[in-house]
Amino acid sequence: MSDPLPPLTDALIEAAIRAGAEAADAIAVDGTSLSIAVRGGQLEQAERSEGVEIGLRVLMGTRQACVSASDTRPETLREMAERAVTMARLAPADPTVGLADPSELSGIRDGAALDMSDTAADPDPAALEDAARRAEAAALAISGVSQVQSASAGFSRRRVHLAASNGFSGGYERTDHGLGCVAITGEGLRMERDYYGDGRNHATDLMSPEEIGRLAGERTVARKGARKPPTGAYPVIYDERISSSLIGHLLAATNGSAIVRGASWARDLLGEQVLPRGLSIVEDPHRPRTSASRPFDAEGLPTARRVIVEDGTLTGWTLDLATGRKLGLPSTASASRGTSAPPSPSVGNVALTQGDHDLAALLREMGTGLLITSMIGSSINANTGDYSRGASGFWVENGEITYPVNECTVAGNLRDMLRTIRPANDARPHLSRVVPSLLVEGLTLAGA
Numbered sequence: 094m095s096d097p098l099p100p101l102t103d104a105l106i107e108a109a110i111r112a113g114a115e116a117a118d119a120i121a122v123d124g125t126s127l128s129i130a131v132r133g134g135q136l137e138q139a140e141r142s143e144g145v146e147i148g149l150r151v152l153m154g155t156r157q158a159c160v161s162a163s164d165t166r167p168e169t170l171r172e173m174a175e176r177a178v179t180m181a182r183l184a185p186a187d188p189t190v191g192l193a194d195p196s197e198l199s200g201i202r203d204g205a206a207l208d209m210s211d212t213a214a215d216p217d218p219a220a221l222e223d224a225a226r227r228a229e230a231a232a233l234a235i236s237g238v239s240q241v242q243s244a245s246a247g248f249s250r251r252r253v254h255l256a257a258s259n260g261f262s263g264g265y266e267r268t269d270h271g272l273g274c275v276a277i278t279g280e281g282l283r284m285e286r287d288y289y290g291d292g293r294n295h296a297t298d299l300m301s302p303e304e305i306g307r308l309a310g311e312r313t314v315a316r317k318g319a320r321k322p323p324t325g326a327y328p329v330i331y332d333e334r335i336s337s338s339l340i341g342h343l344l345a346a347t348n349g350s351a352i353v354r355g356a357s358w359a360r361d362l363l364g365e366q367v368l369p370r371g372l373s374i375v376e377d378p379h380r381p382r383t384s385a386s387r388p389f390d391a392e393g394l395p396t397a398r399r400v401i402v403e404d405g406t407l408t409g410w411t412l413d414l415a416t417g418r419k420l421g422l423p424s425t426a427s428a429s430r431g432t433s434a435p436p437s438p439s440v441g442n443v444a445l446t447q448g449d450h451d452l453a454a455l456l457r458e459m460g461t462g463l464l465i466t467s468m469i470g471s472s473i474n475a476n477t478g479d480y481s482r483g484a485s486g487f488w489v490e491n492g493e494i495t496y497p498v499n500e501c502t503v504a505g506n507l508r509d510m511l512r513t514i515r516p517a518n519d520a521r522p523h524l525s526r527v528v529p530s531l532l533v534e535g536l537t538l539a540g541a
Contacts (some may be wrong), residue, residue: 098123098145098254098264101165105149106258108174114151114181116192117174118257120391120432123144126249129221131229132241136222150433151177152191156184161433189418190435192259192392199395201388204265208381211268211295212251221246224302228274231306233277237314242275242286244306261393269384272297276308278317283500285319287312287394287467293523296380312466315487319497322488322540327501328462329536330455332486333519335468337526339533340374342473342480342507343367347407349416349427349438351475358478358507359407367407368511372446374402384443385525392436393425401443413438444527448516452530455517457492459532465503466487478507501540509535 098121106117118155123145130138148161151174158180160173204210229244248271254264291300331339345351346359348442359367368374378387378396390396392414400408410420413428413436428436448455457463465486470483481504487494513534520529 098252099262101145101147102254102262103166103258103278104145104170105174106256108170109149109151109177110258112151112171112174112178113153114174114178115154115260116152118150118192118255118261118392120148120430121254122251122432124249124251125215126247127218127221128218128245128247129218129225130243130245131225132243133537134226134229139218139222141218142375146432147173148430149173149177150435151181153178153181155186155188155190155192156181157187157435158184159344159433159435176216181288187415188322189415191414192257193261193394193414195259198259198261199263199389199392201395202263204267204386204388206381207265207379207383207386207388209268209294209383209386211270213296215250216217216270216296218247221248224272224301227302229307231303231315232274232276233309235307235310235314237278237317238276238310239280239284240277242277244274247271255391257393259393263389263393265388267384268294270294272299272302272305274306276309276313283318285313285316285497287316291337292384294384298382298523316485316497316499319485319499321500322463322498322538324540325538327536327538328459328532328534329538330459330462330464330489331531331533332464332466333452333517333521333528333530334466335530335532337524338468339511339514339531340443340526340528341541343374343511344401344411344440344443345443346391346475346478347401347410348440348505349410349412349420353416353419356475357537358474358476362407363409365407366405366512367508368402368405369514370405372402372405372514372516373400374443374445375400376443378441380442383442383523387441390424390426390436391428391430392424394424394428396426399425401440411438411440434529442527445516445520445529447518447520447529450517452517452519455515455530455532456489456494458515459489459491460492463487463498463501463503464494473507478504480505480507480510488495498540501538503536503538505533505536
């Protein structure tokens, strides 16, 4: 680790003010990451990275500019500030840019209550390699697995600090442990593959390598002999492992940036029904040990639980300060940012209301249709919500899985699709997006 982050962000702001900036904010990110991959019982890849990245945003009235660097020497900070001020003077005017009023700032300035940082010693490369080898061995032990494409383990520790000339200064640390395995069944043109992986803030919460490898192998073998499904109009179930992508399309369409541009199929749906009655989408940025938790947003505003959809009705947009000002609305404390760009709105931890039945019951309810477990490609019209994606999974008849399928396409319109969803109760609660398997009516399936 390099320079302490608070003095670094303070120095950036001081340099900006000396260079003539009227206001400024700065972000510093200090991180270490390590990843190990094995194949055939041998180490295939090992990567390690560490360093500090810094970003500065300066404001000159209604104009702003951002600069970033990975060099923290004092002369670099001075050059960044001077360059940013020069750029801001030439930038187009935008009356909605500006820092938060000091009265709006969060009183919480660290992430201690969120328990996102593992206090145990960082794992060494040998430990990660051993975990990857064990996952690979467990997958290969499943009858029908012909090979393991990859087994990998990784770890990262990341510290973030944000400061601004309005008096805000706060930061937090997060660790991430991950382990995954991709297995293959069959040979030649009949190969099929599947995977399993797990990621947690704390190593003690991570699934065992043996369980991850076993699940990857079992999923893969179940796909042996996949073929195209019939073409026609059928109901579809989005398996829990990919169902969050469907809810993600709604979250993207209700993002303030899309609404301001007018490029959203949901732009006229505020206060309207977007999901079936009884279903809600709730954002909770304070969920402990979750990767998308945060004590404050990228503009220093206090984050809080927010109901995005309540009883099926869309209650509001996802906004930062600028998009909120453009729409005449307050920020929802949803700003996020990197080191090289100004804040923009985004959603963190979200959860969809779960149903009363498991996936097996949802399959019986569907009767005949497609269970999707993997998706590739995407063709989505942001203005109309027309939806088309490549998919693979399992064909279901009379509520029972009959054979694996691949090379098919599902199509529909997101407005109509989301109003018909019926959830199972199988969402994993530790994920940042807690979304169960979803039954969707009225899709067009293109297969054989």
